[in-house]
Amino acid sequence: MKGTGSMTDERLPLYQRLRDDMLAKIAAGEWAPGGAIPTEAELTKHYGVAVGTLRKAVDTLVQDGLMKRSQGRGTFVLRPNFESSLFRFFRQVDARGERRIPNGRILARELTSPPSYVADALALAASENVIRLERVRELDGTTVYHEEIWLPAGRFEALMQIDPDDFGNLLYPFYETQCGQLIGSARETLTVETADATLAGVLGIGAGQPVVMIERLAFGYDRTPLEYRRSRGAANTFRYQVDIS
Structure with a gap:
């Protein structure tokens, strides 16, 4: 060829x-x-x-x-819509029972060495750093998810120069416009954990209460791993629904 x-x-x-x-x-x-x-x-x-x-x-x-x-x-x-995929099966509703997608807000950003499991997921060399984002997803001022997001620093260094308040709600289009990095596919794994005191405080639940953790590894169109994310929410807010036809 x-x-x-x-x-x-x-x-x-x-x-x-x-x-x-x-x-x-x-x-x-x-x-x-x-x-x-x-x-x-x-x-x-x-x-x-x-x-x-x-x-x-x-x-x-x-x-x-x-x-x-x-x-x-x-x-x-096509441009996949991964920002809504988290809520395709796990429905969040407001007080009137209407389905809504929570807003995102960055709590912290840092340039750091990755934990070993992040380095493995992103296929990083031992000397490579990551940008770690801590984010919450909120409905009417109530936190429904806490997220940790890790990105290869070499590909996403422009994010360190941008005010976290300017990141917006949709991160993948932001990655594209600011860093030229396109997300083409992702793999998600769901597990159930218990909340430690810190996470419980963020989510407004008791320590030891069950939380659902959605682990996502997002890839570029060429299958290069670009983002590793962990989203956690109180288990009692999750409603699993799949339409089968």
């Missing part, structure tokens, strides 16, 4: 190597989320592959929700 020097693992099927190269173009900013990718004719010529191979690669990206075909218009790069 011609037209790229980034696909070096010849053990992978050709369509998978093609898929990975497409993702690398998005991660590098060559293809922007919301924009159309080149036509099939342009891509088959660029890569020197059959149209069937190209379509199979694009099919996998469409199935993963990273691209969308639009009849008569072409294929577009």
